[in-house]
Amino acid sequence: MAINADEFRAAMGSWASGVTIITSREGEQIHGMTVSDFSGVSLEPPLVLVCASKTSVTTGLIERGRCFGVNVLRAEQSALSNKFASKKDEFRRFEGVATYRAKTGAPLLEDALVNLDCRLVALHDAGDHVLCVGEIEEARIAEGEPLVYFRGRYGRFEPAG
Numbered sequence: 056m057a058i059n060a061d062e063f064r065a066a067m068g069s070w071a072s073g074v075t076i077i078t079s080r081e082g083e084q085i086h087g088m089t090v091s092d093f094s095g096v097s098l099e100p101p102l103v104l105v106c107a108s109k110t111s112v113t114t115g116l117i118e119r120g121r122c123f124g125v126n127v128l129r130a131e132q133s134a135l136s137n138k139f140a141s142k143k144d145e146f147r148r149f150e151g152v153a154t155y156r157a158k159t160g161a162p163l164l165e166d167a168l169v170n171l172d173c174r175l176v177a178l179h180d181a182g183d184h185v186l187c188v189g190e191i192e193e194a195r196i197a198e199g200e201p202l203v204y205f206r207g208r209y210g211r212f213e214p215a216g
């Protein structure tokens with residue numbers, strides 16, 4: 056028998072992750088949302104995947120715009136994570152946030168720890184989510200520490216030794 060929703064959330068919430076903001080563009084419309092279900096997939100070619108809710112506005116834009124940007128957040132950017140996850144003022148998320156237009160057209164955040172500009176190469180149906188697979192066209196990596204997410208709380212990376 057399948058596990059229930061609480062068990063699923065408790066198990067998945069115990070998988071510590073970084074936090075990204077996934078952005079996209081179709082024509083003049085841009086949008087983005089906070090995503091922790093992000094992973095590297097392949098080195099040759101360089102592929103990543105994002106697990107995106109079928110009900111999210113961002114997912115629709117990725118499907119139509121055929122591109123997405125991955126912005127890995129810094130330790131100091133938990134407020135930005137909450138802003139891009141909140142439905143309050145959801146179409147004003149980019150206000151006050153400096154972005155640049157990447158090669159694919161995706162709007163990338165100037166002050167992220169890492170920016171990846173991705174061309175959408177595949178979409179895989181996965182229950183109530185869709186797996187968006189992108190090929191990295193360009194990467195920008197900066198100095199700094201990542202924002203970490205674990206059991207519903209933000210934290211910082213602490214080296215073990």
Ligand SMILES: Cc1cc2nc3c(=O)[nH]c(=O)nc-3n(C[C@H](O)[C@H](O)[C@H](O)COP(=O)(O)O)c2cc1C
Pocket residue numbers: 074086087088089090091092093106107108110111112113114136137139140141142145204
């Ligand atoms: C820390 C954190 C991680 C999240 N990870 C994901 C995720 O991996 N996939 C997803 O679809 N939504 C994720 N969300 C929820 C979306 O950010 C949220 O539903 C958002 O409002 C969707 O925006 P949109 O419908 O305007 O695109 C996450 C939220 C938070 C706070």
